[in-house]
Amino acid sequence: MTPREGPLSIEIEKQSVQNDYLIVDVDADIVDGLNGFNPVGLGSRFRKTRNYTPISTVGVGDVLSVTVFEADNGGLFSGEAGNSVQFPKIVVDRGGEISLPYTGAIKVKGKTPVQIQDLVVASLEGKAIQPQALVNVVRNENNVVTLNGDVAKPGLYPLPTKGARLLDVVALAGGAKYAARETFVTLQRGKKQGVQLMKTVIEQPNENIYVSRGDRIYLSHDPQRYTVLGAVKKPSVYTFDAATISALEAIAAAGGLQDERADATGVFVFRYESPAILDALNISYNKIRLGKVPTIYRINMKHAKSYFYAQSFHLKDKDSVFVSNARSVEIGKVLGLLRQATGSIGNVAGTVNRFD
Known part of the structure; x- marks a missing residue:
């Protein structure tokens, strides 16, 4: 050859x-x-959370702050401070419930803070004077995502009530360690998994999807x-x-x-x-x-x-x-090889003639 x-x-x-x-x-x-x-990316694979803001709900282990107000003096929660009382650091138990005075157990798992407010008011009807309630999530142990890999600060990150997009969560973790064109994002949600180049997530809004509770996000440097x-x-x-x-x-x-x-x-x-x-x-x-x-x-x-x-x-x-x-x-290579071969034959012939 x-x-x-x-x-x-x-x-x-x-x-x-x-x-x-x-x-x-x-x-x-x-x-x-x-x-x-347009290849299948994060926006197509996780289309259920592409076009709306997810609503954060309360889960087991979350810490709530509950404040109850009454319309007049002489009620259940009246005192020197006024017609209200604040119950800080109420932990949602393993059964997904919280308990307040005069309310009994209230099932709050999977409920939004606004829905929990309505449940507290309903449980106090007939007991307190025209009660109103205010519920805030003090510490979110349930509505979190996991971010690992080539980010500045890997770890667990709570999601705000208004929801957060993928780039928002990456920013919370201090951003990617390497250039966006050299970084891939892998998002695992239940049994589904999607991969996308970080630069594409930045440039195409439909790829910057809303993340959901329990999502696992991994950034990898792969030029x-x-x-x-x-x-x-x-x-x-x-x-x-x-x-x-x-x-x-x-x-x-x-x-x-x-x-x-x-x-x-x-x-x-x-x-x-x-x-x-x-x-x-x-x-x-x-x-x-x-x-x-x-x-x-x-x-x-x-x-x-x-x-x-x-x-x-x-x-x-x-x-x-x-x-x-x-x-x-x-x-040209073939001709060159032939020339080399011809020259070698000529040299051999010349040597034979000298012996003759």
Whole structure:
């Protein structure tokens, strides 16, 4: 075999059938389709809490402050301080109940402070003089979320009564340790789990979802990378130095095409593509295959318009950009090998003649 770096363009195309991978020629429709596709993120996976503010409710272990007011003197709660009394630090017991004088046990688990106020008033009807109640949550042990990973201050964080969005909770924890483009957010809610890039959460409001009681949030530092190989000046693994990197920018980062070697018609982006994206692009593939589909996007840089396509074709994490050698380069290598072989034969012949 002749020494070379990677397959030729024609070989990639010929081997696509037997190796069961797709070759997709990049044009305006492909670029628009890829850029317009919205993957399933936090907003779609947890859509029940996307469009409204959740109401915080009281749970076991929460500490409440209850104040009862009466309309006139001489009532149950009248005294030197007036016609009211405050009951601080009332803990919701394991049964989800609290007890106050003259009220008996009141079931408060799952109730809002306003609902608990109504229950207190109802329990005092006929006993106190036109009672009114005020209930506040002093310490919230139940309505909390857990935040761990690459944040400044991991721990348990209580949710305010008005609710809180994902970025609000991250801010309470001092923010992420690393850049948003290098940080992923994993949110676990019951049996559901969703993952999203922090930068996407910041830029797309529907991804900045309301968190719910008991949510577990984990931030992880995972810089996105891509590889550039083949007939470029600096083949290597590169880290995304911006939120998005185009195929054209990736080639430029690798020093550009090697003019004497590169096949400008054979610029390829290797990717394991999501079936949902291929369906959205109306590209047929072997649907028997489970999981992502090995796909090669081909960009013909011989055409001027393809530079616009390459500029708009955004790379994803773990993509590989490959620039194949020109066919003439391979022919030149073969001729070089033949010249070396011919020269060696000539040298041997000359040595034999000297012995003669």
